[in-house]
Amino acid sequence: MNEIDKRILEFKTWYDAQLQHHDASVEFFCKLIGAIPKVEMVKGRTKSYDECISKFNRKYLPFIDKKEKEVKISYYLTDLIGIRAVCFYAEEVYEIRRGLRKYFKELEITDKSSQLEKTEDKFGYKSLHLQLVLKRGLKGIDGADKFKDIQIELQIRTVIQDAWSVLDHIIKYKKSIPQGLKRRINRLSALFEIADDEFSNIQKEILKEENKINYRLKKGGRIETLKTLDVFRFLFVALKYFPDYDFVEFKVDGFVQEILLLKSDFTEGALNEALQENLSYVDTIEKSINQHLNPYTKIRYCLYKYNIKKFKPILSEHQQGIFNTLG
Template identity: 25%
Template sequence: MTAPETQASIGYADFGTWYDEYRTRVLDPALAAAMTSLQATLDEALSDRDRTRIRRISGRVKSKRRAWRKLKRLLREGTITTVDDVPTAIRDLVGLRITCTNLRDIEMVQAALDGLPLPGKSPMGLCFDPTSERDYVLEPKESGYRGWHVNLQVGIDIENKATPVTIELQVRTLLQDSWGELTHEDSYSKDGELPPLVEVLSKRMADLFATLDDIAEDLRSELDRLDQAAVTEPGSSDTSALDLQSEQAADAASVLVARWSELDRPVDLASLAWRLQAEFGAEISDGWFGAGSFKQFLLQSIPEAVLSTGRQAYLLPARLETEPSPAPETATLTNDVPGGARALRRVDAGFPLLEAPRWETLFVQLAEAWRRIGKLESNARSVNRLTRSARDRSRSTGDTLSRRHLDYVAKSLLAAEGDGSPLDAEAIARTFSDLTLQRMTDLRIIGERDHKQRAQIRRWLGTDPDGA
């Protein structure tokens, strides 16, 4: 339905008729498709353990009343003249919300979405628009609101034609979501101002919840450290006392063997240990049936098991080839990302899959930021400082880089051996390329003698393949 071309003629009745028809034909199907695709994306990208960090996934179509309220403001501003402009002017007619546990879980979701194609690349699938990110965690709204927003796009079939529909996704922690519920932040008109007392109290509550989120993050970091130690470090138990003949130990060992035989990618030991505890109870971690650590119990249960080397231990699949065959040609050429990089992404959800030119931009901005800051220590504060500086510089050029992509590379560089002195862009590219290839080798994604795939990775990261 096309509305009259004059602003004054767009009344509530005309809008209501258009809205009812458009919701049934487009918005409701788009919401259903987006919910299904988002759930599938998270299921594919996240481990069983990580999926428990997602507390809720919900969705809604903006009500007629709220859409009309927003439309009236756009009409006054002169940015819209007909209801046919509404879908492009109001980008949150369809909205999804993910509520997760901690701040780092927001980054986990961001990493999972990074693997989605860009808008227009998958007509009937879910797409991710990185240029639309609004990070209200780093830069809260004046009201105190915190959360991460981004636009997705989903294609639906309308009259045998793929039609893209924009979806706004909000990702919040439990505390950030609770603030919104307690303050009724979504209920106030965007056109008006909050009552002064409500504004002050809401801001105070937001700051308190943000402090609690930080404390919860610190608590989780310490618990994760203890879990990792319990998984990999030998305990005080006598490993000779390991009793796989006990019914529970034998059952647990059988679960590990079955899981190992099903693996199609490396899996970290912490996730395996969590799965056993979820099935048999947390108390099994008290000595791990006499093995002293989960790692020892795993090796006793599966003598043929091979674990990766490196900072984080992974169990390698039972039938993983030492020299894997190249990925299909269509996969290696998509977005100029090699098959080996996609294989690493299946293991490490945070590994960036960028088009080759973006790596050069990222390395240049990191190098300039590092040069300005000077020598850095290997800690979280230095990573945040370097990442923020590089992101701010990229934003000033009009070519904003993703904070999590910068963060991933910065963490890798500062954790590598070195004294923290600034590196130029070429040295950053070379170092990150070496670290990436070593990780792929440790995980048996690429073999030591697989010169073709190693050269592909180096070219993709902007380094000389002859350096392989």
């Protein structure tokens, strides 16, 4: 038995003895990293023994003297504990990195996003790879002392980068395939990269529109009477009348679609007019039935009264009955 074979046997003994401790560390690191702002999902694992030996044989063994007695295989495996953190937008990757500095010391950084962006004809999944170890003397973190000497590899990706990385591993034989297939894979990976950029850009545009609403409200902006209703124009009008209500995005979107299905050319001005003319009447409905109505229900009553013919379906039969009884 040569020295390398002995070191492999030593590593197997060490791996089995440490496995429970390493698995517990995965749970600890996932919980710690998952609490960092902008992290939407976190997963981790301990690399299997077979994977460890395969990587060592492939990546490091060719450069090691087989008579070397001081070889410790565990020193070569910096990704024995692997954690993956996923966020929504590309710019959040570096926000997460800043958040990690509260708990971790960076030992090594590999920025695959920067590497790919420097090439003209290569595409693939982008991510930020960090080799980390816990900082010394962390206060108030249960388990920090227990796992302070464990080095981890953390990959930070967006949801789109993560999706492509999963698909990329499923697609086999990527390097030595016919040119036509290789080109199709490159086209697909380029589409994922474009999608990631567009996802971020769309979010920025949405934030810009939301900031416009806040600016218009703050400055007492006028109603743009002829502009067709959309979610942003709905919010501008609704928040004038219900400034303290938390309008949840997906509910607003569904409600605006409901309005536009009934009257596709309904405008910001028309919504404002409906509320201005009819909210006081809806308040009398609220008092007469002795029941608190949320803003969506109040707006429904206002639209119904504003144009019964067009907005009849916007109230339930029960609500129409209440309206007709009081009317």
